[in-house]
Amino acid sequence: MTIVTVDLVIVGAGPAGMACALDAARAGLDVLVLDENPLPGGQIYRNVGRSPLPDAALLGNDYTDGARLVARFGEARLRYWSDTLVWQITRALEISYTRRSGTAASGQIRAKAVVIANGAYERPCPVPGWTLPGVMGVGAAQTLLKSSAVLPDGPVVLAGSGPLMYLFAWQLIQANRAPAAILDTTPSRNYWRALAQLPGALRTPAYLAKGRRLLNAIRRSGIPHIRQVTRFSVEGDGRAESVQYTAKGRTSKIPASVVLLHQGVVPNVQLTRSIGCEHRWDEAQLCWHPRTDAWGETTVPNLFVAGDGGGIHGAIAAQAAGALSALGVAHRLGALRRESRDERAAPLRRQLDRHRAVRPFLDTLYRPADAFRRPADATIVCRCEEVSAGEIRAMARLGCTGPNQSKSFSRCGMGPCQGRLCGLTVAELLAEAHAKPVAEVGYYRIRPPIKPVSLGDLAESHVPDLNAAQPTEFVPK
Incomplete structure (x- = not known):
C-alpha cells in the first residue's frame, strides 16, 4: 500500500509537543500530533482544559498556567489525533499507530521528520x-x-x-x-x-x-x-x-x-531505543537518555527528541526544547533559513539554560539512596514475571553480564511493560555485582510493538485519509 507522507509527526502533546507543534505550524509545515491521551497537556497539564475538579486551583498555579498553552494549541492550524497509541517508528520514519476513539483504526504514516515528545515516567x-x-x-x-x-x-x-x-x-x-x-x-x-x-x-x-x-x-x-x-x-x-x-x-x-x-522521574526511552538511537547513561540523573544535538536531533537522521524524554528538566524547559526542535526541523526541511532559525533560537536557548540551571541542585539533593535503587534479595524487581533482586544477583554469579542477557536466565523484562518497571533496577544490580559502571552494563534491547497491540489492530491497518481527518476539538474553560 502507498503510505501517506506529512512534513512532521510529533508524538506526545505535553508542553514540549505542543510548543513544537505551534512553532512548526508557524513555519508553514504540515504538522500531525499523535497523543495517547484524550486531551492535550501531558502529565503536568492533564485535563487542564476540562478539569473534573470543582476548583482546579487546588492543583496549583503551575497547572492552571498551562491553560494558555493548551488554548493556543487548540487554535493552531494543525492536526491533532487524541487517544492514538504509537507503537512503532522505523528508521525510515514510518509510524505505526492505533486510534482508540473517533474513527478507531490502525494505520501507518510516513514523516519527513519526527519529534518524540513523550516525556517521562516515575522511577520504579x-x-x-x-x-x-x-x-x-x-x-x-x-x-x-x-x-x-x-x-x-x-x-x-x-x-x-x-x-x-x-x-x-x-x-x-x-x-x-x-x-x-x-x-x-x-x-x-x-x-x-x-x-x-x-x-x-x-x-x-x-x-x-x-x-x-x-x-x-x-x-x-x-x-x-x-x-x-x-x-x-x-x-x-x-x-x-x-x-x-x-x-x-x-x-x-x-x-x-x-x-x-x-523516587523521581526518568525519561521514557522505549521508542528511541526501539528505533536504534544511541543512548548515554546520565550519572547525575541516574537514567538513560538519547544522544542529541543542540536542536534535539538524535543519531537517527531527522528524528528529534524534545522535553523530558531527552533528560529531566521540567515543563518550562520542555517548552523551550520543543520550540528549538521545531526550528531545527523547519530548517532541515527547507522551510526556514539558517539565519532566521538561529535568530529565533537565541532567546529560547537563554530560557532553556536558565531553567536547566536548577537541575544540578535538584538532582544532587533528591538523588535516590542506594537501598531504593538496589533492593534486598527478597524484593520483587520484575513485577510482570515475579523475578526478585536475589535471583538477579544469582544470574550475575552464573555469568549474566547485562539486562538484555538476563532474559535468557529468566523472563526478566519480557512482560507487558517491556522493562519500564524493572530495567533501571536490573541494570544497577548487575553493575554492582560485576563492579562495573551502569554505562558498561547497558540496557534491554527494546523491540516493537513497544506496547501491547491486538492482532485485530494489526489486521485492520490502513492508510489514513488526512484530508478527511479533522483536528480533535476541545474547548478550554
Whole structure:
C-alpha cells in the first residue's frame, strides 16, 4: 500500500509537543500530533482544559498556567489525533499507530521528520510489599486526581523523595485529604552535597521559593514529616495495611491503606531505543537518555527528541526544547533559513539554560539512596514475571553480564511493560555485582510493538485519509 507522507509527526502533546507543534505550524509545515491521551497537556497539564475538579486551583498555579498553552494549541492550524497509541517508528520514519476513539483504526504514516515528545515516567521504587493492592506511584495517584477527580480513601502514606512527592502532599492538603504521614528517604548527606550546586540554582529563585512554600505548608498542616528514612516496607494481608520504616536508627510502624511511592522521574526511552538511537547513561540523573544535538536531533537522521524524554528538566524547559526542535526541523526541511532559525533560537536557548540551571541542585539533593535503587534479595524487581533482586544477583554469579542477557536466565523484562518497571533496577544490580559502571552494563534491547497491540489492530491497518481527518476539538474553560 502507498503510505501517506506529512512534513512532521510529533508524538506526545505535553508542553514540549505542543510548543513544537505551534512553532512548526508557524513555519508553514504540515504538522500531525499523535497523543495517547484524550486531551492535550501531558502529565503536568492533564485535563487542564476540562478539569473534573470543582476548583482546579487546588492543583496549583503551575497547572492552571498551562491553560494558555493548551488554548493556543487548540487554535493552531494543525492536526491533532487524541487517544492514538504509537507503537512503532522505523528508521525510515514510518509510524505505526492505533486510534482508540473517533474513527478507531490502525494505520501507518510516513514523516519527513519526527519529534518524540513523550516525556517521562516515575522511577520504579522496588521495596518489600510494593506489589500489594493499595500501593502505587505518586504520579499515578496525581493522574487519577487530574483526570477523574479521584482522591485516595483511608490513611495515606507518601514514601520517597523528590519535588513531586511534596507537591502532591500539598495538593492533598488543599483537597482536605491530608496524608497520614510523609516518609522522606532523602539521605542527610544529600543536603550538604547539594550546597555546592546552590549558586546555579539561584539563577531561577522561583523554583526554590516554590519548594520552600510547599514544605512550609506541609509543616503548618501538622502532618508527620519523618526524615532520614533509610528503609521501609509495606505490610498487609492481601492489600496494604501498614508501613514499617526505619528512621535515625529507630523502627516504627504506621497504619496505611494507601501507600504512594516516589523516587523521581526518568525519561521514557522505549521508542528511541526501539528505533536504534544511541543512548548515554546520565550519572547525575541516574537514567538513560538519547544522544542529541543542540536542536534535539538524535543519531537517527531527522528524528528529534524534545522535553523530558531527552533528560529531566521540567515543563518550562520542555517548552523551550520543543520550540528549538521545531526550528531545527523547519530548517532541515527547507522551510526556514539558517539565519532566521538561529535568530529565533537565541532567546529560547537563554530560557532553556536558565531553567536547566536548577537541575544540578535538584538532582544532587533528591538523588535516590542506594537501598531504593538496589533492593534486598527478597524484593520483587520484575513485577510482570515475579523475578526478585536475589535471583538477579544469582544470574550475575552464573555469568549474566547485562539486562538484555538476563532474559535468557529468566523472563526478566519480557512482560507487558517491556522493562519500564524493572530495567533501571536490573541494570544497577548487575553493575554492582560485576563492579562495573551502569554505562558498561547497558540496557534491554527494546523491540516493537513497544506496547501491547491486538492482532485485530494489526489486521485492520490502513492508510489514513488526512484530508478527511479533522483536528480533535476541545474547548478550554
